[in-house]
Amino acid sequence: MTKKKKILAISSPGGHWIQLNKICNDMEQRFDVVYATAGTQYGSQKSHRKIHNIMDASADSKLKLIPLAVQLLIIMAKERPTAIISTGAAPGAIAVLIAKFLPIKTIWVDSIANVAKLSRSGDMVKNHANLVITQWEPLSDGTKIRYQGSVL
Amino acid sequence: MIFVAVGTQFSFDRLIQYMDEWARDNEETVVAQIGEGSYEPKHMQWERFLNGDQYNKNIKESSVFVSHAGMGNIISARENQTPIIVINRQYELGEHRNNHQAEGLLWMGKLPGVYTADTQETLYSQLESRDAMESPEESDNQNRQKLVSFLGDYIDGSIT
Numbered sequence: 001m002t003k004k005k006k007i008l009a010i011s012s013p014g015g016h017w018i019q020l021n022k023i024c025n026d027m028e029q030r031f032d033v034v035y036a037t038a039g040t041q042y043g044s045q046k047s048h049r050k051i052h053n054i055m056d057a058s059a060d061s062k063l064k065l066i067p068l069a070v071q072l073l074i075i076m077a078k079e080r081p082t083a084i085i086s087t088g089a090a091p092g093a094i095a096v097l098i099a100k101f102l103p104i105k106t107i108w109v110d111s112i113a114n115v116a117k118l119s120r121s122g123d124m125v126k127n128h129a130n131l132v133i134t135q136w137e138p139l140s141d142g143t144k145i146r147y148q149g150s151v152l
Numbered sequence: 153m154i155f156v157a158v159g160t161q162f163s164f165d166r167l168i169q170y171m172d173e174w175a176r177d178n179e180e181t182v183v184a185q186i187g188e189g190s191y192e193p194k195h196m197q198w199e200r201f202l203n204g205d206q207y208n209k210n211i212k213e214s215s216v217f218v219s220h221a222g223m224g225n226i227i228s229a230r231e232n233q234t235p236i237i238v239i240n241r242q243y244e245l246g247e248h249r250n251n252h253q254a255e256g257l258l259w260m261g262k263l264p265g266v267y268t269a270d271t272q273e274t275l276y277s278q279l280e281s282r283d284a285m286e287s288p289e290e291s292d293n294q295n296r297q298k299l300v301s302f303l304g305d306y307i308d309g310s311i312t
Contacts, residue, residue, distance in 0.1 A: 005307060015223040022227065026300040031307065083307045105307060109299075113223075113252075115259035131306055133299070136259075149299030152230065152263050 004032040008081035008104075010072070010095045013039045013056070016088045016111055022151040023085070023109065034079055036072070038091070058090045059120065069094050076102060087111055093121040096129045109133045112150055154282075155214035156184040157225060160201060163189035164220050164247060167239055170272050171218060172196055174279060183210055208232065216282045218275075221253040226266055230293075235285035237278045239269045264288045 007027065011020040017037050024033050035049060038056035052075050057064035072095045076084070083105035086092025096106045108129040110122040115136050118126065126132050126145065134140055135150035156171045158164035168186050175182040175195040182196035185207065192198070202210065211217050212232040219225040221238040229236035240254045241247035254270070261268040265287030269275035305311045 007307065018223055018227060022296060023300055023303065026296070027304060030304050085303065107303060107306065109303075113256060113259060115262070131303075133303075135299075148302040149295040149297070151296050151299065152227070152293075 004030070005082040006032045006034065006079060008034055008036065008076065008079055008084045008095075010036045010054075010084060010086045010092045012058070012089050012091055013037055015113060016092075019087045019109070019112060019151050020085075023087070034081070036075055036091070036095075054091055059093075065090065065094060069098060073098055076104065083107060085109065088119055089121045093125050096125045100128050105130050107131045107133070110135060110139075112136075112152060114139070118145065153181045153183060153210075153214050154216055154218060154279075155210040156182060156196070156218045157207070157210075158185065158187050158189070158220050159222050159225070160187055162241065162248060163187045164241055165189045165191040166245065166247065167218070167220065167275075168193060168198075170239075170275055174276060178279075183214075185210075216279070216285060218279075221256045221260060221268075223256075226260060226263065230263075230265060230287060231290045233265075233287045233289055235265050235267065235282070235287045237267045237269055237275065237282075239275055 009020050009024045011017050027033055036052040036054050038054050054071050055064055055068045057068045081104055084095050084099050085107040086095060087109050088111050096108060099106045106129040108122060108125050110119050112135040132145050134145050134147055137147040140147035158167055168184060168189055168191050171182055172193040172195050184193055184196050184198040185202050186198050186200055211228055211234050214234055217229045217234050217236045219236055219238050221240040226236060238260055240257050243251035257268045260266050267278050269278050
């Protein structure tokens with residue numbers, strides 16, 4: 001049996017985390033999935049999973065973004081994932097910007113809450129991530145921003 | 153049975169009162185999880201908090217689930233194949249720390265099995281048509297299967 005490829009799945013807590021779980025629960029058979037989110041209260045949902053706790057920072061708290069970036073870099077160095085996947089917001093965007101300089105595929109799945117335009121963090125990473133997915137077909141431009149289904 | 157839930161983070165007395173008044177005027181059994189709200193219902197069964205198993209059982213057994221506009225409840229409703237009516241908390245009334253639930257109604261209303269209301273009148277008119285509401289089965293959520301297999305193939309390198 002060949003070793004499963006590893007995915008690092010990152011998001012902020014709340015709705016982004018719920019969506020990330022809807023995607024990654026179904027991927028656990030195929031890949032070795034490790035998670036990173038803020039807040040330990042989300043750790044108990046499925047006990048066998050490996051979840052790194054990261055700082056709860058948003059684009060509104062710019063000073064916190066620097067230690068968050070350091071945390072994410074350490075996690076990536078330790079886990080050495082084939083790919084990272086994020087549904088948002090700030091932690092995922094920073095992870096994509098860091099992984100750009102590493103041999104890691106970066107995947108951004110924009111939150112389903114963004115129905116009229118890409119999220120603020122999605123806008124930030126759309127030219128940096130290897131794959132950018134919107135969950136609403138009208139927001140796809142057919143090339144860079146792709147629609148391939150949605151979590152709901 | 154109709155199940156009403158307002159989440160655990162904030163109270164939502166306005167919705168609880170709307171549903172209590174509806175329960176007074178209708179024959180249907182209504183069960184509510186009211187959180188820390190100060191309005192205590194008189195015409196429906198209620199609890200402040202329910203454990204996860206009971207909560208899911210109520211969603212599963214209800215003909216329609218009435219909820220604040222939270223993504224967690226939308227997903228749970230879909231998993232139990234129960235139609236859900238969501239009504240947004242209003243920032244202006246102190247019901248949330250911002251108005252994202254009002255904006256949320258725009259996309260939530262486009263999802264299968266999700267119905268939206270933003271006033272007492274629209275809530276009641278949605279309830280009137282509850283017998284016609286349907287929620288598709290989660291196990292054949294082809295939208296998600298498609299997304300997950302696309303992402304998997306992309307990671308494996310079989311598509312670019």
